[in-house]
Amino acid sequence: MTKAARLLRDVFGFDAFRPGQKEIIDAVSTGENVLAIMPTGGGKSLCFQLPALLRDGVTVVISPLIALMRDQVRALQEAGVEAGALTSGNTDAETDAVWDALAAERLKLLYMAPERLAAGSVVHMLRRTNVSMIAVDEAHCVSQWGHDFRPDYLRIGELRRTLDVPLAAFTATADGETQAEIVEKLFDAAAPRTFLHGFDRPNIHLAFTVKNSPRRQILEFAAARRGQSGIVYCGTRAKTEALAAALREDRHSACHYHGGMEAEDRRQVETRFAREDGLIVVATVAFGMGIDKPDIRWVAHADLPKSIEAYYQEIGRAGRDGAPAETLTLFGPEDIRLRRSQIDEGLAPSERRAADHGRLNALLGLAEALKCRRVQLLGYFGEVAAPCGNCDLCDSPPEIFEATTAVRKALSAILRTDERFGAGHLIDILTGNQTDRIKARGHDGLPTFGVGGEFNRSQWQAVFRQMMGHDLVRPDPERHGALRMTDTARPILRGESNITLRRDTIASARRQPAVKAQVADEDAPLLSALKAKRRALAESARVPAYVIFPDRTLIEMAETRPADLDAMAQINGVGAKKLERYGAVFLEVITGTDETVHPVRRKLAGRAAGSVFDRLLAVQSDLARGPEGTDKPLSCSTSQLAKVAQLRPADSGGLERLLGERRAERFGGAFLDVLRAVE
CATH class of the missing domain: 1.10.150 (DNA polymerase; domain 1)
Known part of the structure; x- marks a missing residue:
């Protein structure tokens, strides 16, 4: 029996390695730089804990969550392994014990949060310690544009260079772009040995459904699983509190969790969830990373997640014990509008925002999938799979129809308007709706005007949503949400390929009571861009956003779209001083051009x-x-x-x-x- 196998049995209590573990452990133990991507519940922690016992010196483990570090340290100590953590949650006695074990060279694993690396004293301490390896858990946190970005993860590469030791990085979700970013930031682009052991979690049942009284849908889903531990993810803090209260009224044991709670209240929820059976936590995405509870039986999303990576990370918290687990994701037009606006209001460069719109398209494609969801989900991560038989579409295949003609009409409308308009305006063209904007631009004279009579407005919205899901069109960040065709769309437009869409999605589309929006759909992307500019200026000046301009002023800008400073001066809330200070900046957002105006002329604007x-x-x-x-x-x-x-x-x-x-x-x-x- 090898030493690794003996440690596996005697320390960790397992008779055999899980698939893929042994080759990773061998590589890490011999000092290779390693990037390992393994599904949640696949045994990642063992892949650095066991090598730490095989190597001399201390293994430094960088982990993003205190609760996860404390759980792993306790488990190791129970197994007789000298392990400790330096966290802000330590007692003085716990910290002293860690320092004593380091000084006596007894400690084998030292856990710490990435934020600790900002303290120069910690780095100096590690240089004096016999560190033999660095292990990075949740390595996708180094991706600056990922859903779990932690800025201090960017310090890990410098630590590796300073200590001149091998590094092993682990994550459960990383697409090709994120993998490349991990290599660049942690390994200085020197290719580590990479292990990709699949993303599939075959025990998890996948399901999506369109929102139709979402509170009722979540309550019915939870009622069918009464007494089981579950997580409900919501898009807002207020919704977590309201939905948790509704679950308690329905006789469930439920509590809420979000980033606005006091730290002690969050710790109490984490402790309850770890110890209580059948507790439901209704949370924002602030809850979950590193949750090690093995018997979470279900995860529901009351709102559409941000991306496939976020979705898979979140549902991956269910069924870590390998037993059957279930998921449900609700989605609707308001979710998509919210996620689009969050991207548009971000401060990322335009190319990154375009990529994020592509990622959201991929998630819509999963939500509107025509066949097995697992095939599409794993395909996103580069894996080929057969139909799984464990998703809602395998259970009940959707009705589809030949949609090439309808899609070509939509693409033609996009092309004939120079890819300068969003779905709302394009649907007005297709349905022959003679709005003031249609007439002002002469679009009622286009060949595509009124050719889409087979669908009503809501049904055309469902068509455009599915077109985004097929990545035929993407919002253009440079044109405030105007839809731009992708290369995938061109063969369809030219009649070289066909496309099918889901009929059930379109047939069920009906006019819902309108949620009061700040502006019309057509103006929403521009309003998001104006808000993003306002936020950047406010952060730079360290003042509240409304000090720059209140919402009502930005709304009027988005609706009237002033073309010059004279027109900008007519906007309510734009006084002489603000016009001089901010007018040209916001005008550039609206017009897309940088018009240099002499300061003397600027003072006369609007007069x-x-x-x-x-x-x-x-x-x-x-x-x-x-x-x-x-x-x-x-x-x-x-x-x-x-x-x-x-x-x-x-x-x-x-x-x-x-x-x-x-x-x-x-x-x-x-x-x-x-x-x-x-x-």
Whole structure:
């Protein structure tokens, strides 16, 4: 029996390794740099804990959650392994015990949060300690654009270089882009040995359904599983509290959890969930990473998650013991609108926002899938799978229909409007709805105007949603949500390939009571962009966002779309000072162009003197070399033009006092003509 097998039996109590564990443990034990991607419940922690016992010195484990670290340290200590953690939750006695064990060279595993690496004293301490390896749990947290980004994970690569020791990184969810980012940030792009042991969790039943009284749907789902431990994920803190109360009213043991709670209240919920059977936690995404409870029997999403990675991370908390577990994800148009606005209001570069819209499209594709969800889910992570027989679509295949003609109509409308409009305006074109915007742009004369009579507005929304799910179209961050075709759409538009869609989704689409939105669908992406700019300015100035502009001012900007500073000055809430300070910045968001305006002219924006100034400037340009164009160049300063525009002298004498004799002689007659014309 090998030493590893003996430790597996004697320390951890297992007779055999799980699939994939042994080769990872061998690589880590021999000092190779390793990136291991294993499904939740696949035994990742053993892949660095056992090598730590095989190697001399201390293994430093970087983990994002105190509760998870404390659980693993307690389990190791119970098994007779010298392990400790340096966390903010330690008692003085616990911290002293860790330091004593380090000094005596007894400690084999030292757990710490990534934030500890910000303290130079900790790094100096590790340099004096016999550290033989670094293990990184939840390595996807290093991805700056991922759903669980932790900034201090970016310090781990520097720690590896400082200590000059091998590093082993572990995660359960990482698409190709995230894997590349892990390698770049943790291993300096020097390729580690990578183990990809699949993402499949075959014991978890997958199900999605369109929202239709979501509170009732969650209550019915929980009632059918009464007495089982479960998690309900919600998009807002308020919803967690309301839904937890509704579950308690329905005689469930339930509590809520979100980032706005006091730390002690959150710890109490975590402790209850770990110890109580049948407890339901209704939570935001602040709850769950590192939860080691093996018998969570179900996970429900009351709102659509942010991405497939987030979805899979969250449902992965169910059924870690390998026994059957169930999931339910509710989704609807409001969820998609919310997720789009969160992307558009973010401060990420446009290319990253475009990629995030693509990720959301992939999640919509899973929600609107035509066949086995597991095939589509694993395909996203690069795995090929056969139909699973353990999802709602395998249980009851959806009705589909040949949708090529309808999709080509939608794509044609996008193309004929130069990919400059969102779904709301495009649906108005397809259904022949003569709105003011349609008529103002002449879109009622397009060949596609009114050709979509086979569907009503709600049904066309379902068609566009499925088109996004097939990644045929994506919102363009540079054009405030206007839909842009992807390369996948072009063969369909050219008649080179066909497409089928779900009929049940379209047939069930009906006009719902409208949720009161701040602006019309067509203006929502621009409002999100304006809010993002406001947030960036507010954070830079360290003031509340409303100090820059209140919501009602941004809403008016989004609806009226001022084209210049004069029009911007007419927006309620845009006074002279704010126009001077912020007008050009917000105008650039609206128009997409950086219009440089002289400060003197900016002060006249929105006033009658502004348009007079522009006319005077044009006249001056015409007469700069005299009436015949042969004289020596001459011009007035912008300050002089502004005074003329504001004071409006009535005769040549008044002009001469403002401009001087030479300039009054050159421009006086033409300037007086301008001033008389505006009286």
